[in-house]
Amino acid sequence: VQLQASGGGLVQAGGSLRLSCAASGGTFGTYFMAWFRQAPGKEREFVASIGWSGGATYYADSVKGRFTISRDNAKNTVSLQMNILKPEDTAVYYCAAVTSYKGRYYYTEESYFDYWGQGTLVTVSS
16 A cells, blocks of 8 residues: 655645545555644644545544545545644644554554555645
């Protein structure tokens, strides 16, 4: 399984960006997908996740109401629409996949994720 994240860039505070993650190999429609981010000097943290069918989504409190995760199983992609961006959203964003059932309805902890994309940098200027 390979994950390729894209869509990062430089945006002013209050602006929007849309990240995409394309998956290849395996059966994307069975994967639980998520976005994480790592800001400079900080540990990687959970941002948002989405279930296999796309019907269940989960968000970190810091992005709830501003970010929306979605997936298109026909195109093997997962997206993260980021609105009302803040300077504190500046980070490298990673997509990640859980490819087998591990006993939970949803996953937010890094240790559960089997595959990771290379990351895409989002910079929000004030």
